[in-house]
Amino acid sequence: MIKKISIDELEQGMEVVELSSEMWKHLPYLYTDPGIIESSEQIATIKKDGYQQVFVKVDNADGQSDEKRLDALLQREDTPLGTVRTPFSEAIQTASVTYESAMSYAMRIVNDAKLGRKIDYESAVETASAIVDSAVSNPDTLICLSKLSSFDNYTYTHCINVAAIAVVFGEFIGMSRDDLILLGMAGMMHDLGKTTVPGPIVNKAGRLTKYEYEEMKRHPAYGCSILSKSTSIPTKVLKAIRLHHEKFNGTGYPDGLKRKDIPAFARILCLADIYDALTSDRCYKNAILPNKALGIMYGMRDQDFDSTEVQLFIKCLGIFPSGSFVRLNTGNYALVFESNPKQPLYPKIRVVMDKQMHPIKAMDIDLANQIPDEFGSVEIMECADPSGYRQNLMEFMTLQ
Ligand SMILES: [Fe+2]
Incomplete structure (x- = not known):
């Protein structure tokens, strides 16, 4: 491992x-x-x-591979269940509108921060509330949008994706609605301070020099000072922003706090931040497939993350997080649109392409409840790389 x-x-x-x-x-x-x-x-x-x-x-001392260990973890019976969700096909329409207006809000606050203007707090509450509503209605929609939306400006998509992923995880572990709204706000604003860091440092493709890294490490504090101009930003939100780069073992920044001293909001933002960064296309790297990214994060337990918390995070997103592009045993390709916490290897999928990656008539299959045909059952073989397919994959998910 x-x-x-x-x-x-x-x-x-x-x-x-x-x-x-x-x-x-x-x-x-x-x-x-x-x-x-x-x-x-x-x-x-x-x-x-x-x-x-x-x-x-x-x-591993017990000879168990990471994959096996994760599989065992994901198969456990104590997966939190119970909330009644809106079907994906209904919830995705509202979630897309929410995601799009959240994106406009992100563009607005990043601009306001650059120009030294006050951040619009009321709209932050409104936008975060809409994200929470979507997460409660059907969390898969937001996770799917965070991976498949056609917006490609990382600065803005990252703000909203971190908010969406953090809120979905917060909801999974049972946070109150009021806390979820604050967590969503913290997610949207967590990197606002990067607008104060010189562009050549933020966008540098190669390794940062020590001096550049020291400057980069100031972005959480810069973010708080931008937000302190708006008097109504709650302390809980400011603290989460200030501490979202602290790590479990005390090697993070700015204060080098250890696990017990890092607030829960900041720990959740850190998980969502790393997951989105790993799985997003950026100018200097190609995106890592969602299941691989979760494996890497599992390997960061006890260093960056509390072991139990990163395992819960993996459990929340599933082996094949919504929005994963997968190759099937039939050779066709599909998109995962609904994870299955009880049987994580058998999510709901939409078959969208043939073996040559040519679009075909979309067909939904619930892998946990399928009737095998003469060729047997459909199974997921592996996560596939969708980058060769240049069209907007999200269009397949909004088809009725
Ligand atoms: Fe950050």
Whole structure:
């Protein structure tokens, strides 16, 4: 399995893993050169160069692979269930309108922040409330939109995706409606402070220098000072924004707080932030498939995240999060539109393309309740990369 460890735990013979994301190479403290660690001298050099963390392959004491462990976790019977949801095909229409108007709001506040104007608090409450309504009605719609929407400006989509994912997770763990609205607001505004950080640093493709990274680390504080101009922003929201880069083991910023001192809102924003960053296309990296991203996040437990919390997060999104593009045993391709917490390997899917990725007449299948034909049952073989298909996948999901 892959695990993120402190550089002090790095030993000769360990294999440094190359993760298929450029996101990590951006960070000056993460060692990313793949290969076996040959000598103690090599470790000493890595330490001397100032690296603090590294992803390595480690053996599990019980010999169980990460995939097996995750499968077992996801199969457990105590999955929270019970809320009656609106069917996806009905809820997606309202959720799309909510997502679109949230996007306009994100554009507005990012602009206001750049121009030093006050942030419109009333609209923040309104927008976050609509996101909460959608999450309660059918959480899959928001998760789907966060991956498949055709908006492609990361600055704005990331604000809204983090809000949507955080709210969906908050709802999953039973947060009150009032708290969910505050969490949604914190999600929308969590990176507003990046408008104060110089553009060349925010958009730099390569590794940041130490100086650039120090400047980048100020964005949570910058965000709070922008928002403090609007007197009505609740303290809970400001705290979540200020602390959304703190980590479980105390290696985060700005205060280096440990798990027990990081507020729940900030811990949730951190999970949603990393998941969306990993699974989004950006100028300097290609998106990681949702199931792979969750596997990487699982390997970050006890370092970045509380182990129980990251497992709950994975459970909330499922093995195949809504919006996942999957290849079937028939060779056709489908989009997952409704996860199945009781049987995570058998979500509801919409078959949309043939083996050659040519669109076909859409057909919905509930994998948990299908009647096998003469060729047997339809099964998901793997998550597939939809980047070769250049059209807007979301159009398939809004078909009636
Ligand atoms: Fe941030």
